Amino acid sequence: MLNRKIIAMLLAGALALSLCATALAAEGDVLESGDASSASSASQDASVPEAEAAPAQTGDAPEKTGETGTDVSEEPAAVPEEPVFTPDPAGTISFANLDSQVRAGNLNYLVLQESVARIEANDYDKMKEDLRTALNDIANAQWQLATSGSQIPQIPDIPQMPGVADGINGALQGMISMSNASASQALKTQYDALREQFDDLKEGKIQQQAADGIRQLQEAQNSIVMLTQGMYVQLDALNATDEALGRSLDALDRQLEELELRYKLGQISALTLQQAKAGRTALVSSRQTLQSNAASLNMSLESMVGAALTGQTKLGTLPKVSGDQLAAMDLEADLAAAKEASFTLYDAKKTLDDAEEAYKDAGKEYSHNEKKYQYVQAQHAWQGAQYTYQGAVQSFELKFRTLYAQVKDYAQVLTAAQTALAVEQDDYSVAQLKYQQGTISKNALLTAQDDVSTAQDKVTSAQRDLFSAYNNYRWAVDHGILN
DSSP states (O other), rough: HHHHHHHHHHHOOOOHHHHHHHHHHHHHHHHHHHTTOOOTTTSSSSSSSGGGGGTTTTTTOOOOOTTTSOEEOSSOOOOOOOOOOOEEEETOOOOHHHHHHHHHHHHHHHHHHHHHHHTTOOOOHHHHHHHHHHHHHHHHHHHHHHHGGGOOOOOOOOOTTTTHHHHHHHHHHHHHHHHHHHHHHHHHHHHHHHHHHHHHHHHHHHHHHHHHHHHHHHHHHHHHHHHHHHHHHHHHHHHHHHHHHHHHHHHHHHHHHHHHHHHHTTOOOOOHHHHHHHHHHHHHHHHHHHHHHHHHHHHHHHTTTTTTOOOEEEOOOOOOOOOHHTTTHHHHHHHHHHHOHHHHHHHHHHHHHHHHHHHHHHHHHHHTTHHHHHHHHHHHHHHHHHHHHHHHHHHHHHHHHHHHHHHHHHHHHHHHHHHHHHHHHHHHHHHHHHHHHTTSSSHHHHHHHHHHHHHHHHHHHHHHHHHHHHHHHHHHHHHOOOO
16 A cells, blocks of 8 residues: 555656656747747846837837948848840840840849848848847746746655655756756857847847948949950950951952962962961961850850850940040049948958957957967957058059059050051052052052051050950949959
């Protein structure tokens, strides 16, 4: 009979322990429903402070001025609408529409745009409300955990076995205390992490990180557009070279006709004629290689704008840089604008600010005691960070000033090429008159015409170089991106 009573009491104790475990599991489910990773100690209040207990109807996260002095708003500025462009005729691409076509059809650009849109979809008021709810849920779970020990039924004393019930109750209470302590620590860890997120959201840190992320993604998008424009200019140069090689081939064919006649007259050897023909073969081979490279680059350009890959797309005429545009260039003012727009320098400044904060923390921790090697290391790390930032600024300024000088140099090269073209055109006019008078051959007239074409090629090349440099200059000024 006595054994039955003892067994019954032991079963009662096991049941109490099972109930306790069930309660702890339920509290764990409450924590998971908060979808967070933070907690507070059991001694904390069972809710978020009163000032944070209820979200405002229109959002209560104030604007925050970050360390870099940039005003941060909870809602990022709306993205401007995609520019509308007039489509080019089928099979052609104009430089004027290139920017719009890249932004509308480039797959990598569109992937980045979706990433931007995903960040902009953040509802910071709703995030704050969700965090507040999760904090309160965890706090409630902590309170239930702290009071769960008193809810466990006590096993009554056994007269025939003094002290047995106390031992069982003590063992059960010890097991519950250990389980509660482990669960309480887990809740505290999660509460602290979640509260840190909540505070960062209130102070605008999360919003600032989102704005920085959007800015970095948009720079990557602009870099894709800039790269495509560079490909366009390069392809235009290849096409111009192909045309020049075609004229050279025509001129060589005329020379071969003359050499064939001179060979028949016995004025040159067969070896000389053969060497000239070999030169033509080499020229044809070089032109074919260039055309193959141009077709590959053409397909790459087509892929950048989302067009069909044919390798046959025709390019429009490149814009020309006007004198007013050159006159409006202001080195120092444009440099200041470029530095302000540069994400590279902005990110370098953030890195510098983080290093300064780490240095200040080390100073507080080690009381600015230079006998502590940890503090000395922090000093050197901070000094190194300053040098790194200064180096980034110096490198940016050097590249920008070099680009400015290139634009000016290409402008004077263009002027010189235009002067040389005018001279060749005058010479050709004289040659035309001499040909009409019968004092020079047709081949001589055609050679003079080729000289004009060659001079025109130099003008076109100089215009292309000037436009490319000026376009890169504007990317630097307007977007802070240096090629």
